[in-house]
Amino acid sequence: MTAPDCQVHSVNVGQPSAVQIGPRPHVSGIDKRPQPGRVLVSVNGLAGDHVVDTRNHGGPDQAVYLYTREDYAHWEALLGRALPPGYFGENLLVSGLESADMRVGDVLDIGGVGGVRLEVTAPRIPCATLAAHVGDPDFVRQFVAVARPGFYTRVLRGGEVGPGDAVRPIPGSANAPSIGDLFALWYDAAPDPARLEQYLNFPLAVRVRARVQRRLAEARGALSP
Template sequence: MPSLLAVCAVHALRPDSGSVGVTAIDKRPLDGEVRVGPLGVRADVQASRKHHGGPDKAVYAYAQQDAEYWERELGRELAPGWFGENLRVEGIDVNAARIGEVWRIGEKVLLEVTMPRTPCATFARWVGGAAARGWVKRFSEEGRLGAYLRVRRAGEVRAGDAVEIVSSPLDAPTVLEVYRS
């Protein structure tokens, strides 16, 4: 059964050469129960609210199998939160999730898949080193993007909670199809 490996929130705002001057991409796992409300994980922030956050991008989910792919490609460990994700999940193909699909995490929280992540220059700078060169294109072409979700029902979640697909509109495009269209 799919499960939640980690719930992550910003660890520290980092200086960034982009237009905002800082980034909140440095997310790390939180211990215990964590509240997920209409605007996302409690204690999380977004430095650029023009491109991140808000009701339709309240939570960003990334799959462990995709993180493991990038660990092999980059030759380093990529702990939960490294992709800037709020939820690191296992046993679910996030990129094959359909827009409008509803997930239940734990007993109460309901999340709805809204859109794919669009990689940006801030993400490339976060990757750093030689890997940063061409990172946006490489990440995009590989199609291991992760998904943004809207909070349909707030509540508490914790690492180890089950992730259940409650409903999935069969006629809706997948996260990856939306990104590539």
């Protein structure tokens, strides 16, 4: 992709707000709103963005969540309506990329020389909070079926980001697992142990690495006599 094709369309941050999941209200930072100016990005994510469920979200390995205009276009066609930025709880809405095709270790330079640098680490795994946020109890199933998860990144170099910033993708290893590969792994009843071993050679997010290690141990146990 060339720089004009890849750019930031929206920078979104969320404040803690109530989300109704089943009979009980919960508090979440998933309701993210576009920011009019530039936003500081550090190793822990975007300034002003609140992560409530720190067990499953946030941290240096999942500091910034990106979704793409290409993914939005697919959903808008499927749902038959326009969707506002931040609908999926993303921090950055970017264009010119297919999220499922990104690979762990791919780098994104944002804003030119000396700007923010991000490294791809993990897919987004949908949960009941996402379904509650969009108001559709069936949305997790739809999200899995569509397989456009978006991706988490770690911050290799901080700085400021804003709408219109150019995004330059720098591919990593062609042998690294794609975001689509890792997303499929979450729902694969019988993953290939050899592939799981290969995945561990790359800079996965901590939570994903633990998941791969657990699935590898299970797969090896299933193969034992």
